[in-house]
Amino acid sequence: MLPKTKYARSDDVRIAYQITGDGPFDVVWAPGTMSHLDLDWEIPQRALFFERFSKFCRLIRFDKRGTGLSDRPVKMATLEERTDDIRAVMDDIGVESANIFGVSEGGSMACLSRYMRAAANPSAVHAYEQMNGQIDTRPILPSIQAPTLVMNRTGDPCANVEAARDMASRIPGANSRNTRVTATR
Numbered sequence: 001m002l003p004k005t006k007y008a009r010s011d012d013v014r015i016a017y018q019i020t021g022d023g024p025f026d027v028v029w030a031p032g033t034m035s036h037l038d039l040d041w042e043i044p045q046r047a048l049f050f051e052r053f054s055k056f057c058r059l060i061r062f063d064k065r066g067t068g069l070s071d072r073p074v075k076m077a078t079l080e081e082r083t084d085d086i087r088a089v090m091d092d093i094g095v096e097s098a099n100i101f102g103v104s105e106g107g108s109m110a111c112l113s114r115y116m117r118a119a120a121n122p123s124a125v126h127a128y129e130q131m132n133g134q135i136d137t138r139p140i141l142p143s144i145q146a147p148t149l150v151m152n153r154t155g156d157p158c159a160n161v162e163a164a165r166d167m168a169s170r171i172p173g174a175n176s177r178n179t180r181v182t183a184t185r
Contacts, residue, residue, distance in 0.1 A: 002041055005069055008062075008092035010085045016069035017062035017089045021054030026098035028086055029053075029061040033128050036068035037061060060098065062089050066124055076127045079135055141170035148174040 003018040018037050040046045040061075053059050063070040065077045065085055077085075090098060150168040152159040168174040 002038060005037055006092065007070075008085075008088040010065065010088035011081070013065045013071045013073055013085070015062055015065060015071075015085045015088055017060060017092070019058060019060050019093065020050060021057055021059050023055070023057035025057050026095050027053070027057045027059050028090065028095075028098045028100050029059060030086060030100055030102040031061070031064060031067075032103040034067045035061075035063045037063055038069065057099075060089060060093065060095070062086075066128070072124070076124075076131050137167075138170060141167065142172065144171045144174075150174055 003020050005016050005018055007014040007016055009015075016037055040050060050059065050061070062085065064082055066072050070085075086100065090096075148168070148171045150164050150171070152161055152164045154161075
């Protein structure tokens, strides 16, 4: 059974989210460029991943504005608006603090076919990728106070390991890890 989809209001946009698990702490899963809460459960490897993840925490997943089950406004959201969407979801649930698990903006590009078409239309993907290419978080990295682990997949064609190491070096006390991911069929 699919978890119930709920909606949080962020300004004039409704943000779709789902909650699974009931562990001792909350993790908010901030998706990559595109996501689709319901279609995640149709992809066996993704469903298994989220089921396992939900065994040790309360996992809060959402579709960013413009993607998946969330409203699709006519303009691209700024980084600040997308960050505020996380706050809106947390407020709707009543969560004051949570661990944030951010997935690379291009992470879901590895998914195929129906998932990609349902998650966002081609013009939205293009616009988000253009905007994401302009984001520079380096000036704010030294101000991060939360324990931080910067990970990227070994051999990732989009995320350079040296860039991840540079990011970690700019965050006080952060760790950087390469993660080997193997696909099974």
